[in-house]
Amino acid sequence: MNTPFHLQKLEYREVDLELTKPLVTSSARYETRSLLLVRAQIRAGEHLVEGFGEVSPLPGWSDETLANCIETLDAAPTDVEFDAVRALDEVLPTVAELPSLRFGVELALLDALARLRETPICRLLASERGRMPLASVSVQATIGAKGPDETVAAARAAADEGFNCVKLKVGALPIATDIARIARVREACPTLMIRLDANGAWTPQQAREVLEGLWKLNIDIVEQPVAPEHFDTFVDEADALTAACIAPDESCVPAAHAHELIDAGKIGAVVLKPQALGGLLPTSTLIDDALRKGVRVVLSTLLESAVGRSAVAHLAAAYPDVLGPHGLATGGWFASDLAEAPDSILDGSLRLRHGSGLGFEPDWRSA
Ligand SMILES: O=C(O)CCC(=O)c1ccccc1C(=O)O
Numbered sequence: 001m002n003t004p005f006h007l008q009k010l011e012y013r014e015v016d017l018e019l020t021k022p023l024v025t026s027s028a029r030y031e032t033r034s035l036l037l038v039r040a041q042i043r044a045g046e047h048l049v050e051g052f053g054e055v056s057p058l059p060g061w062s063d064e065t066l067a068n069c070i071e072t073l074d075a076a077p078t079d080v081e082f083d084a085v086r087a088l089d090e091v092l093p094t095v096a097e098l099p100s101l102r103f104g105v106e107l108a109l110l111d112a113l114a115r116l117r118e119t120p121i122c123r124l125l126a127s128e129r130g131r132m133p134l135a136s137v138s139v140q141a142t143i144g145a146k147g148p149d150e151t152v153a154a155a156r157a158a159a160d161e162g163f164n165c166v167k168l169k170v171g172a173l174p175i176a177t178d179i180a181r182i183a184r185v186r187e188a189c190p191t192l193m194i195r196l197d198a199n200g201a202w203t204p205q206q207a208r209e210v211l212e213g214l215w216k217l218n219i220d221i222v223e224q225p226v227a228p229e230h231f232d233t234f235v236d237e238a239d240a241l242t243a244a245c246i247a248p249d250e251s252c253v254p255a256a257h258a259h260e261l262i263d264a265g266k267i268g269a270v271v272l273k274p275q276a277l278g279g280l281l282p283t284s285t286l287i288d289d290a291l292r293k294g295v296r297v298v299l300s301t302l303l304e305s306a307v308g309r310s311a312v313a314h315l316a317a318a319y320p321d322v323l324g325p326h327g328l329a330t331g332g333w334f335a336s337d338l339a340e341a342p343d344s345i346l347d348g349s350l351r352l353r354h355g356s357g358l359g360f361e362p363d364w365r366s367a
């Protein structure tokens with residue numbers, strides 16, 4: 001990835017994509033997804049290539065807004081030299097300060113560079129570590145905060161489609177309802193891997209009660225049971241086997257805190273969202289850290305379009321030693337998207353698109 005190149009142009013378009021139904025979590029409700037589709041044009045020797053990226057901070061998830069990103073991008077210099085994509089932090093420091101903007105611009109550069117090399121992004125990333133990429137990655141079915149009957153129906157449908165893991169959103173409904181939902185899914189699907197994501201909604205006391213009642217149901221991971229301000233103490237006070245099932249998600253932002261949590265050796269798993277962590281490369285540093293510490297990694301999206309989802313899928317594919325399943329089965333939430341064909345998920349595995357870079361070119365004109 002140490003090919004020097006010249007960034008000639010960095011353009012963007014604002015895109016609003018409609019969701020099939022509002023996404024409801026314990027903390028927010030989203031009806032459409034607003035993002036910037038970024039296009040970078042790079043020159044290396046006599047070769048001119050383009051690459052695409054997506055900037056999509058999720059309102060309520062971080063302080064950065066699309067307006068901040070636009071303002072910063074408008075003011076950023078182009079016509080700049082890079083000796084490698086990693087030089088982004090020095091070459092465009094204002095861009096690097098906003099995680100989603102850094103993610104989108106870095107992705108456009110990686111996509112362009114991979115196209116220049118005529119190789120998929122996953123291969124570019126894997127070859128840095130002397131690995132071959134995976135052709136498909138294991139993914140979980142993410143199920144929203146629906147009532148017990150609907151939750152069971154969604155979990156059954158996922159299991160019938162071949163998913164071996166579901167993640168239930170919890171914390172938005174009364175605790176007794178959540179417990180009933182989880183117990184009913186376990187009863188209906190005895191061999192399914194079940195994960196939970198509370199998005200920080202429970203108080204430490206509530207989380208303790210729920211977690212105590214859950215061990216019989218064989219829950220794999222509980223994402224962010226309590227809010228970030230309580231998370232570190234909560235983990236410190238949890239017994240070792242409970243802590244092994246707890247994974248920070250919101251608590252992984254900023255990335256420096258994710259490094260701290262991984263290095264402290266107190267959690268069994270970590271959820272990493274490259275969109276919130278500043279890009280694929282900063283996330284890969286965190287994955288390397290987690291692998292060294294024996295912490296399981298789940299890669300996840302922040303409700304991105306096909307561009308952002310593909311980027312995360314390429315990162316997952318670049319790490320054959322990271323099993324997931326990853327939080328990448330969210331393409332179905334979009335009524336319209338930036339790729340022509342939907343994500344190919346069969347038997348709980350997402351197949352990477354063949355071709356250079358991301359494996360497809362979003363339609364710039366109609367975006
Ligand atoms: O991780 C997944 O399974 C899918 C993505 C997901 O759950 C999510 C999507 C948008 C915003 C927040 C979250 C989350 O993990 O909390």
Ligand SMILES: [Mg+2]
Pocket residue numbers: 197199223224249250271
């Ligand atoms: Mg989460």
